[in-house]
Amino acid sequence: MSQIDPRELRNACGRFATGITIVSTEIDGEIHGMTANGFMSVSLEPPLILVSVGKNARSHDLIAKSKSYGVSILTDAQQPFSNHFAGRPDENLDIPWETLDGNPVIAGTLAQLSAKVVDAHEAGDHTLYIAEVTALNYTEGQPVLYYYTGYGEMKSG
Numbered sequence: 652m653s654q655i656d657p658r659e660l661r662n663a664c665g666r667f668a669t670g671i672t673i674v675s676t677e678i679d680g681e682i683h684g685m686t687a688n689g690f691m692s693v694s695l696e697p698p699l700i701l702v703s704v705g706k707n708a709r710s711h712d713l714i715a716k717s718k719s720y721g722v723s724i725l726t727d728a729q730q731p732f733s734n735h736f737a738g739r740p741d742e743n744l745d746i747p748w749e750t751l752d753g754n755p756v757i758a759g760t761l762a763q764l765s766a767k768v769v770d771a772h773e774a775g776d777h778t779l780y781i782a783e784v785t786a787l788n789y790t791e792g793q794p795v796l797y798y799y800t801g802y803g804e805m806k807s808g
Contacts, residue, residue: 668798671725671733674702674710675748675755676717682748682755685710686737688797689777690722698784700766703777714768714780721754724762727793730802732757752786762789 669688676683689703702720704711714720725732735741747758752765766782796803 662799665799668796668803670794671730671797672702673723673725673732673736673757673760674704674714675721675723675757676710676713676719677755678713678717683710683713684736684746684755686733693781699769699781700764700784701779701781703774703779705777706773707776711778715771715778718768719754720766720768720780720782721751721756722762722764722766723757723760724789725757725795726759726761727795727804729757729760730795733795733797733802751788761792761794763787 674687693699754765756763765786770781772779
C-alpha cells in the first residue's frame with residue numbers, strides 16, 4: 652500500500668507545465684470530448700500517441716467502444732474549450748467541429764491528430780489508450796498551457 656497521498660501527488664505533478672488537448676470520439680453520430688493534458692507521443696515509427704483517461708470519465712468507455720479518437724491541441728485563444736470539456740460547460744460556446752480521417756477534431760487548433768486505438772493498458776484508476784496516428788494537421792501559434800492550478804502562457808524570446 653502506497654504511503655503517497657493522492658492529493659500530494661497531484662500537487663507535485665501539477666508543477667509540470669503541459670499543453671491542453673481535447674480528446675474526442677464519435678458514437679452513434681454524437682461527438683464526445685474531454686479535456687486532457689495526459690497526452691504524449693509514444694513512437695515515430697510506427698506513429699503512436701497515448702492518452703490517459705480516468706476510468707470514471709465518460710469518455711473512458713466511449714473510446715473503448717469506438718476504438719479511435721481525435722486530438723486537438725489548443726491555442727492560447729481556445730482556453731474556453733478547455734474549461735467546457737473539463738466539466739464547466741458553456742452552452743453559448745460554439746465548438747467548430749470538423750472531421751479528420753473519421754474522427755472529430757476542433758478547427759483552428761495548433762494541431763489535429765486522428766488515431767485508431769491499437770492497445771489499452773489499465774494503470775491504476777486510468778487506462779492508457781495507445782493509438783496509431785492515421786492523419787494529422789498542424790500550424791503555427793501559441794499554446795494554452797496548464798501549470799499547477801491554472802492557465803499560463805508561453806513567453807517567446
